[in-house]
Structure formats: structure tokens, C-alpha cells
Amino acid sequence: MRRGRPTKSNIRQNIIEILFFIGKAYGYLIHKIYKQIFPGCTREVIYYHLKKGIKLGEFEIEEIKQEKGDYSWGVIVEKKYYKLGPNAKPILLAYEITNMTPMINGSIILMKF
Helix, strand or coil: CCCCCCCCCHHHHHHHHHHHHHCEEEHHHHHHHHHHHCCCCCHHHHHHHHHHHHHHCCEEEEEEEEEEEEECCEEEEEEEEEEECCCCCCCCCCCCCCEEEECCCCCEEEEEC
16 A cells, blocks of 8 residues: 555546636636636645646646736736646546637636537
8 A cells, every 4th residue: 555645636536527627727717627627626725736736747838938927916927828748648528628618808718518
């Protein structure tokens, strides 16, 4: 019997499912989509699982973009875009995301699943 905490996580598996369908996304967008599909969890938990998934090879950082804007913390934001890594194993849950429509304000609604 192995000692220690198991590396399997339902939250991380759900993130794998999301990235399987959308390809790549930055952390906050993953969090917004996650909240629409699954029971709520905090943004911090999503970021924790993204970091842990990188260590396990389930996610990779595809690119890091710096975007300018008028934010409460300053004028520049850094967005890390994540994609599936070699150890990701999507299990394709019973739902299927068939249509994703961007809204005018840049958020995404999942139309049918």
C-alpha cells in the first residue's frame, strides 16, 4: 500500500475535461467555466490544481501573455495559458459541451451540456 496522500483529484480531473473541449485557457477563464458546470469552488483552488497538475504533467503552460488595461492593481496583467499535458487522461464525463458562444463582454456561456 502506498503511503501519503493520493494524487488523484476530482477538481483537477474536471479541469482536464474542460481543457479537452476548449484546448487552451488562462486560469480565470477556467474558473469561470468550472463554476458554470460543476459545484462552486474558489479561484484559489483552481490555481492550486493548475500548479499541481503542471508538476504531475497533466497540464502545460502554452504561453504567457502580458495584456495592458485599467486594473485595480495596475496597468498590466499576466495571463498564463494552460493546455493538456502528456499525463492528462480525459474520461469524457456523461455530458458533452456542444456549443460555446462568446458574449459581448468577453465571458463565455456554455449553451448545451
